[in-house]
Amino acid sequence: MVNGGFSKKDxxxxxxIDHNRKTQHIKRKVEKGIPVVLFLIASVSVIxxxxxxxxxxxxxxxxxxxxxxxxxxxGTVLKPLSQNPEFGVLPLLTGTVISSLxxxxxxxxxxxxxxxxxxxxxSVRVRKVLKPMLELLAGIPTIVYGFxxxxxxTPVLKNLIPSLExxxxxxxxxxxxxxxxxxxxxxxxxxxxxxxxxxxxxALGLGSTKLEVTRKVVIPAALSGIIASFVLGISRAIxxxxxxxxxxxxxxxxxxxxxxxxxxxTAYIVEVTxxxxxxxxxxxxxxxxxxxxxxxxTLLMNLLARYVSRKFxxxx
Amino acid sequence: xQLSNQTIMMKKMKYRIxxxxxxxxxxxxxAFFGLGVLAVLFYQVFxxxxxxxxxxxxxxxxxxxxxxxxxxxxxxxxxxxxxxxxPVTMFLGVGTAIFLEMYAKKGRLVGLIQTNIxxxxxxxxxxxxxxxxxxxxxxxxLGNVVLxxxxxxALLILPIxxxxxxxxxxxxxxxxxxxxxxxGATKWQTIQRIILPAALPGILTGAILSLSRAIxxxxxxxxxxxxxxxxxxxxxxxxxxxxxPMQIYYxxxxxxxxxxxxxxxSATIIVLLITLFVLNSSAxxxxxxxxxxx
Numbered sequence: 001m002v003n004g005g006f007s008k009k010d011x012x013x014x015x016x017i018d019h020n021r022k023t024q025h026i027k028r029k030v031e032k033g034i035p036v037v038l039f040l041i042a043s044v045s046v047i048x049x050x051x052x053x054x055x056x057x058x059x060x061x062x063x064x065x066x067x068x069x070x071x072x073x074x075g076t077v078l079k080p081l082s083q084n085p086e087f088g089v090l091p092l093l094t095g096t097v098i099s100s101l102x103x104x105x106x107x108x109x110x111x112x113x114x115x116x117x118x119x120x121x122x123s124v125r126v127r128k129v130l131k132p133m134l135e136l137l138a139g140i141p142t143i144v145y146g147f148x149x150x151x152x153x154t155p156v157l158k159n160l161i162p163s164l165e166x167x168x169x170x171x172x173x174x175x176x177x178x179x180x181x182x183x184x185x186x187x188x189x190x191x192x193x194x195x196x197x198x199x200x201x202x203a204l205g206l207g208s209t210k211l212e213v214t215r216k217v218v219i220p221a222a223l224s225g226i227i228a229s230f231v232l233g234i235s236r237a238i239x240x241x242x243x244x245x246x247x248x249x250x251x252x253x254x255x256x257x258x259x260x261x262x263x264x265x266t267a268y269i270v271e272v273t274x275x276x277x278x279x280x281x282x283x284x285x286x287x288x289x290x291x292x293x294x295x296x297x298t299l300l301m302n303l304l305a306r307y308v309s310r311k312f313x314x315x316x
Numbered sequence: 317x318q319l320s321n322q323t324i325m326m327k328k329m330k331y332r333i334x335x336x337x338x339x340x341x342x343x344x345x346x347a348f349f350g351l352g353v354l355a356v357l358f359y360q361v362f363x364x365x366x367x368x369x370x371x372x373x374x375x376x377x378x379x380x381x382x383x384x385x386x387x388x389x390x391x392x393x394x395x396x397x398x399x400x401x402x403p404v405t406m407f408l409g410v411g412t413a414i415f416l417e418m419y420a421k422k423g424r425l426v427g428l429i430q431t432n433i434x435x436x437x438x439x440x441x442x443x444x445x446x447x448x449x450x451x452x453x454x455x456x457x458l459g460n461v462v463l464x465x466x467x468x469x470a471l472l473i474l475p476i477x478x479x480x481x482x483x484x485x486x487x488x489x490x491x492x493x494x495x496x497x498x499x500g501a502t503k504w505q506t507i508q509r510i511i512l513p514a515a516l517p518g519i520l521t522g523a524i525l526s527l528s529r530a531i532x533x534x535x536x537x538x539x540x541x542x543x544x545x546x547x548x549x550x551x552x553x554x555x556x557x558x559x560x561p562m563q564i565y566y567x568x569x570x571x572x573x574x575x576x577x578x579x580x581x582s583a584t585i586i587v588l589l590i591t592l593f594v595l596n597s598s599a600x601x602x603x604x605x606x607x608x609x610x
Contacts, residue, residue, distance in 0.1 A: 045478065
């Protein structure tokens with residue numbers, strides 16, 4: 001394709017210009033059409049959000065026509081399939097909150113300390129090897145963690161705590177914590193690495209040890225990023241499904257005893273959809289009410305994380 | 317007048333240096349803690365499952381008898397699922413990234429789409445499952461087939477692909493596109509012939525990494541309703557299917573009744589992990605080999 005589509009060997013400039021003028025309108029149409037097509041493609045992500053919110057909301061409204069809102073949010077009994085069904089969400093909420101709390105008790109200190117090691121203590125070479133290895137941990141599918149919690153961690157814990165049930169909330173909580181460590185470590189490390197070197201050097205020059213620099217200079221300066229990473233970790237734990245579904249069972253206990261089986265919101269959704277609840281039944285609609293609660297929780301956490309990291313960022 | 321007491325200072329110094337050393341050890345242990353768990357996990361799974369991996373297990377059908385069960389159906393299911401996920405996410409993800417980076421004026425609209433993408437990335441995967449169940453399985457009446465699962469998965473990993481593609485496009489220096497414009501090329505010609513080829517390694521890396529996320533993801537498919545039954549090998553995107561993680565899920569649940577199923581689950585986990593390892597390594601190779609720094 002020489003000369004803009006001419007195959008003749010000798011062409012005059014005149015002919016080239018004429019030819020270009022003829023094909024120009026097609027080109028111009030393409031140039032005008034492409035942005036429109038791309039805009040439509042880009043709007044798919046917005047439509048997805050609208051789709052999620054709309055499906056959840058409309059079916060949730062239907063659910064609250066059958067079960068009063070107050071009963072749903074204050075009820076301590078969840079018996080969706082019994083003769084006289086009760087739909088209290090509190091057992092699921094406690095299950096979700098407790099499992100996330102256990103996960104954070106594991107992930108927050110270990111993740112933060114790992115981040116400190118990577119950012120403040122480790123040599124460049126160690127960091128170069130260690131960081132991708134930690135990311136490997138984040139790439140393990142959650143179903144594998146679930147299997148690990150159920151077939152390994154629970155039996156090991158049972159040796160320490162004999163009263164532990166074979167499905168309990170403690171073991172998936174711990175394993176979920178391990179899963180979240182890389183996320184907190186990586187995000188906190190990013191926050192700490194962006195603290196300017198001159199601040200560390202100032203403190204070191206005044207005779208501080210590395211630990212004192214970390215405690216009194218780096219962590220306060222990077223605090224917004226660290227807290228944001230914790231909040232994102234919580235959000236991740238709340239939305240995690242397979243680990244708790246496998247290792248914590250489906251008993252709808254309203255309890256604070258971590259050795260017992262508890263159901264989280266996510267595990268409830270799995271149970272109801274797996275049981276083929278007939279469309280239109282109250283059980284079916286309860287699925288959406290629980291999913292809406294879950295969605296609201298995680299969205300709130302994500303917005304909070306963004307707000308914290310923006311609002312309280314120390315600029316240097 | 318004595319200004320400082322040498323002995324007290326030395327004592328304090330010793331304490332401070334000791335604390336620093338102790339803390340360093342503690343931080344190092346934390347950094348290696350995750351790797352320790354990973355090692356235990358790998359050891360557990362491999363020691364339990366490796367002896368069950370043989371030709372019959374890899375190519376056989378699902379069976380009610382653990383010793384005769386094979387995972388060919390799940391492997392094929394994963395394959396067909398990816399055949400839906402890859403084109404859909406690449407088309408939507410790269411298209412969105414081009415729009416945001418090349419066409420859209422930086423303003424309210426872009427801010428809105430950008431925030432929306434960030435929020436979508438934080439939505440739990442099970443919520444996508446509910447979207448898929450409501451829209452693809454029930455509303456469009458596809459049923460729990462490969463196409464419905466694939467579209468759901470595509471939406472789930474879409475934010476990752478968009479962000480990776482955006483970063484790849486942003487990394488191309490503006491001189492390259494300006495050179496193209498200077499020679500009289502139009503915007504679309506520049507995108508087609510300059511931007512996309514240069515951004516391709518970055519886009520591919522992101523796409524492969526998100527693909528491995530989709531291969532390991534279970535929750536949305538559980539919600540869509542992949543049956544635990546013995547279904548025939550899927551032969552197209554409108555067939556019912558199962559995938560590797562689903563098989564692990566069902567076999568793990570079954571293992572509390574029949575212990576042998578735990579072995580099958582571990583063997584399947586090994587197959588899944590090796591698949592992911594190969595995919596992720598190829599992503600890293602592409603990144604290292606073809607990524608130019610300008």
